[in-house]
Structures are given as C-alpha cells and as structure tokens.
Amino acid sequence: MKIVFKILVTSMLLCIFANAKTLKDGSLTVATEGTYSPFSYYNEKHKLVGYDVDIARAIADELGLKINFVTAPWDAILAAFDAGKADTVLNQVSITDERKKKYDYTEPYTVAYAALVVRADNEEIKGFDDLKGKKSAHSATSNWAKMASRYGAQIVTVDGFSKGVELVITKRADATINDNVTYFDYMKQRPKAPLKIIANSSEPIYTAAIVKKDNTELLNQMDEALKSLRKKGVLKEISIRYFGEDVSE
Template structure:
C-alpha cells in the first residue's frame, strides 16, 4: 500500500509539471507574439493614432512656419496626406536638419519628411520610402547673362557655391577636372551668393531653383536658371532600419497619391509645374 501511494504521488507530480510546462510554453509564445507586434512600428503608429514627423521648418517652399505659426510647405502637405492615408493624425516636430536623424534613432520621431536626399551612406543607418520628389540642380546666372548656359562655359569664370555642400564637392571633384580651370568662391549662406551674383561679383552659381524662388521673390533679384539640369537628387521619407511594414505602407500611400492625382496637385501648388518624371 505504501509503495502504491508513492507511485500515485509521483504520477501527480509529473502531471503537474507537464501542465505547468505547457502553460509556460503558451506564455512564452504569447510573449513572442506580443513582442513582434510591439516591434511593428506601423501598428504602434496606428494604435497611437498619430505619426510624429520631423522637419526643419525653415526651408521654404519645402517646409516652413506660415503666418499662423503652422507648419506649411510641400513636405508638410505630403506628410499630412500620407498620415491621412495611414488613418492617423500628423504631429510635426521642428528642429535643425543635423538633429533629425539622431532624434529618429532615439525614437523621438516616427519619420523624417524634410528633403532628406537618399544616399548610400544614409541607407546604411536609415530606411527610405520610394522618392517623393526629384530636385534638379541648374546653373543660375544674372538675367542679362547669355554667355553661360552649360558647365563647359564655367572655364575662366568665378562660380559661387555653398561651403561644405554636396554642390561644392560636385564642382571640385567632377566639374573642375572635366571643364578646366575656373574659380570657386564659397559662401556660408545662399542669400549672400545670390546677392553677389545679382551684383556681378560672381558669374554663376548652381542650385535647386525651387529652393531659391522664395529668396529671389523676397529680394527682387534679377537672376535666372539656364540650360538643362546638371544633376538631380531624390528625397524620400526616412524611418528607422528594419521596419518593412512601415516602409511598405508609406510606399502604398505615395503610390495612391500619384495614381489619383493628389501628388500632382500638391506639386503644382508649390512649384507651379508638373513634377519631373
């Protein structure tokens, strides 16, 4: 009898262990599932009902604060439309461009929509949507200058460019070796280079005319863009790495905007022309 009771107790203990093990396995499975869902940032954004978008807010006509101190511009309109198609509200976070990526990495932002050019270096640390704009860089000269229409005409001239910009690197590393000797004069800000161009102190500059238009209009500068674009850059919506669901949703939103004409409407509103194909 004593032995039989011992076997019964052992069997009960084994059954208890098996039940607890099964519960523990189920809890682990659920925990893994919840963890995967928690890592799906698209679901987090939808659950919160808001997407936090970082942008400079100082780069008209792309993004700037209007008279009502509201975020406005091309990027802002794109962000609002994307948020609408995700079924959420948009919350803008304004800061210097150099701080946008660190803020995104620190999870203070969900996305950056601020004319962030898609480059190989940036793709090492960020994921990007499909491009939502192609910015064409052109040669800019005085309105009465008919001598410069292409890069080859830079030879022997003085060309202004922003200090430390991609455009300066482009002139020094690509254009100079190809065209021959010309002088490069650097500037800390765009307005100074344009005023020097307007006054005839430099012969030309290179820049994106979309970005220059508000400055030209505000200062009454007599300058123009000439020739074909000399290069182009594409900007995309930047998010943290390894968020395929969010990237796919952003791409679907952008594609839908292009398919139904909303994208063209926004582009023409800010730039007065059809987007480059």
C-alpha cells in the same frame, strides 16, 4: 559648458519626443525641423507649414491616420528617430548610400537637379563647361562650389544661394550652381529677378521619407500612399503651390 549645454538640450528634446504617439494609436508621428523654409517652418500664425509638412499630411490622410509633428534641430531629429520616438522623418532627406545602410527610404517625393544659374541676359555661358575661367558664387565649403571648381570656375565666396544670385544679378559674379528646387523657390518669391537656368545636370537628386529597417509594414503603407497621391495629382499640386513647378517626379 558648451558640451554640457548640448547634452541638456538633447535630453530635453528626447523627452518631448517621448510623448509622441505611434501608429498603434491610429496616428502617424512625423519628425521634422520646423525652421527650414519652404519645406518645414512655422508661419506668422505659428502654424507648422511647408512642402514636406503638406506631403506628410497628405500621406496621413491617404492612410486614414491622425498626424502628429515633433520638431527639433536636424541632429536631434535623427537621435530621437533612432531612439524610436517618431515613426518617420520628412525633412528633405536626400537618398545616399551611407544612409541606406541605416534606414529604409520610401518612394521619392522630390526630384531635383543641379542647376546652373546666370543672369537672364547672359549669352556667353551656355553650359557647365563654359564655367572655365568664370566667377561662380558659392558658400566656401558647399558641394556646389566643388562642382563649379571641377569645371574650372573661380569661386567667389558668399553666404548661401540668395547672396550668390545677388552677385550674379549685379554682375559681380557670372554664375552660381544650386539645386533647381532652391531656384524655383527663389523665383516664386521674386518673380521679376533677372535670372535663368541655363543648364541642368543629368543626375537626379532624390528626396524621400525615412523609416526604420524593421518597419516594413509602415514602409509599404507609405509607398502605396505616395503612389496613390502621385496618381491623383496631389503631389504635383503641393509642389506647384510652393515652387510654381512640379518637382515631385
């Protein structure tokens, strides 16, 4: 029954996407989740908002296009996009070698780094190497848990970043690792939380929009729009609005 239900849900979502307009109509159709705060979500007025949503709106404005959004779970988004029902996807899509084989990426609009987070009064941990023998709070199967383990940390299993930093604050864990954008969002909501980033990795994590490999025209247009928005300071403005920090470059 579960398989049948998933097939029915996916079919319904593809029908929704099938009504999406295209660039030929003078509009840009953007696929996004709508349940991924603070990047793409519905607010209390049931308006689609978020960092990625505002970036998408800014791109459309820069190109003089109307914008249409279609929202669905992540797997359904990619299925619909692959079927040609949306022009692009903006949903914190990280740039990976595997995805590069299938899609083209625009210029990055988010640059994140792995951040080592500790209590504000912690003077013992000064870098990733100091995690050896310490307790680091993570979801059991996350890449961050694997990273902490490589540095010799003892993993304390939690459900997500918020739970992890709660353990750090209450001294039931010594540290946690996540991307710095997630940390900035948390601190924007809880500015008095006794936490600090003690170290960042040197390896950047890039986020960009994806387009079809045969849609070079759109790719070039979106790249030019993003360059212009960066030069005008619009990307920085949107970033600070959501995170209190510039994570656009």
